[in-house]
Amino acid sequence: MDIKAIRNDFKILGKEVIYLDSAATSLTPDCVVAAVTMYYSEYNANIERGVYSFSQEASRKYEEAHAKVAAFFNVDEKEIIFTKNCTYGINLIAHSLKLEKGDTIVTTLLEHHSNYLPWLRLGNKYGVEVKRIKPTIDGFFNMKDFEAAIDSHTKIVAVTHVSNCLGTIVPVQEIIALAHRKHALVLIDGAQSAPHFSINLKDLGCDFFSCSGHKMLGPTGTGILYIKEALHESTEPFEIGGGMIDEVDVEHYTLAQGWEKFEAGTPNIAGGVGLGAAVQYLKKIGMKNIEDYERKLTRKMIEGMKTIKNLVILGPQDPEKRTGVVPFKIPNMTPHEIAFTLDEIAHIAIRSGFHCCHPLLKSILNEPDGTARASLYFYNTEEEVDIFLDALKEIL
Template identity: 50%
Template sequence: MFDVQSIREDFPILEKGVIYLDSAASSLTPEQVVLKEMEFYREYRANVERGVHRFSRMASEEYEKAHEEIARFIGAPGVENLALLSNTTEGINLVANSLDWSKEDKIVNTVIEHHSNFITWLRVRQRHGTKLEVVRSTPEGFFDLADFEKAIDDSTKLVAVTHVSNVLGCIVPIKEICEIAHEHGAKMLVDGAQGVPHIHTDVMDSKVDFLAFSGHKMLGPTGSGGLYIAEAELASTEPLCIGGGTIADVSLDDYVLAVPPMKFEAGTPNIAQVIGLGEACRYLNRVGMDNVEKWDLKLANRLIEGLTEIEGVEVYGPKDPRQRVGLATFNIGDMNPHDVALTLDTEYNIAVRSGHHCALPLIKELFNLKEGNARASTYIYNTLEEIDALVSAVEEIARD
């Protein structure tokens, strides 16, 4: 049974009285995750996979258990398929730097991407002359699969698409796009930064080749995230950095990389953060991702319905909450969205984000908004009453 009030007890930061609606930027962290991180510092603070002393053994064991938990959480077949990195951005850059690009290759991307999954490909184009085709959506964030059929051809090496837009909240049909990519021998990379926290993820079902995600958006610590790498890509995928921890053997003339995932995790890793992310996955599993999805839909429903009914307020993204996650961007007349966010914070204790949300192509191409918009984004600890409080605050600001 999903009980938001008992979930809220796990987040003491909520006692400060702030209505936190900025989880798409970074979620809050439950006490269980904070304590698990502290356990590392207090009980077995040591490096991992290096020493034989007891602290090192304990830290390594917890670090490995976290790998297993996180891999299971996204449906990866094994820990070797999961490189634990700092965030989504690092995962996407790892893929961009690993693939062997030429002028003949094509990358297919979309207009709704976060900069992390956009400028990375612009840079590949600048460096290697690779072709880049950007598939456009409707202003709500809907795609016509026929546009992907047209854009993806036999020269396409990679299709890089987000699962959920951090501006429109829309859910992109990644499984269908992945099928088209694979028909042409292209690989499929999914930006899971907003998808993994909200939607049950199963990489074996979607059959994607790469999935990058951020732990800090799914109750985990900052500095935690991962990249799923499909079995067929494991041998050819190159680490972003190499060094201590990534090798099987080194001589004066040569080196042999370790087996995955170790070959991807160079240097001393984010040990406490990885252990914390493992705990965050355990927490989400206890809540149940089906409950997370159901609550998300309720919050999205209330949010979209409430905001769209206010005169003078424009809400972006799909009108049907079933086609989105609990995230809505909006503008109040021609008010600067930063002023809206500041007023919500200082006068109503409500935290939302404002600006272009690191998605300038979307903001410019689809809406031509100079200052962007304001964004309210929810997670499992938000209540319907909090959404109502936001809606009446926006109503008041719009009236004044």
């Protein structure tokens, strides 16, 4: 991987910044910015509504973007719905589920609020139990807890693929197999996995997969929801209205098939086209190359941090079991003070606080102030990691 060439693809990296907050949102390569700009400057029109050439071109480009994302995840393009973010996709599925007394939902205390609150609300709405599996402080699970929790009453199991708070990779294949043996549906929150390693959704076999386009080089306001085709019929769209119907008369309507069924109203056309360009760019670099390079950077960061006296690293110590999301603490400094100081002394951008993971931080990690969190992506360099480590030493 030619990092220098890659960095030249990101105009923003010409600025004085060491961006270590890609778990929140990634930087955007120039090809994605160009795809968005081109929509507005070359063929700006609504999709699937006009017979004139701009509208035809906009429709074609938007459809092509679905096809590119579907190919990226090895599924049919009918199964890929463009959303505004990962949260929306999870809410769409939670909203659509019809539960009965006695049903249960299984989730975990490792989840981002986006994969926790929709299930809590659903549990309250139907008066059903939401079982919460507890991870260890490193974000690992005992599979026996899933075996005990998932039974014939379980309607859905909703679990994250990678923890945004600890970086831990969750063995979701095992959980999916277990849940399917009990005929439960499975939703995977892929916000922190899809940007960092290759995901073949057909092989993975989950029923639903939601992730953020904006964390995988796409424009903000983009997300991806995979719904297995066999479940399209039983899944109800969140919103209904224009652009997603088959036929409508005064009394009745029938909905379109495929992704159109779940994308009511004018979508984020420019964002969708930009997202198509983003996955094309990721594919060109190669997800395996990205994964290997990020693991090398993560190892360097963790090994370096381990040598700094009084600095506490959270999450798995083994880089094979985590991604480049690295939370840490410094005694007598709040996470916000650490983040502010890193920015001030070395223009380093990290996240601080609760990372939308209050249940984990409060009930498992016992970190009332949250943590500081550095997160890597493939455009970061070893030199940047060195500067980060030097800045931490200076602070301490």
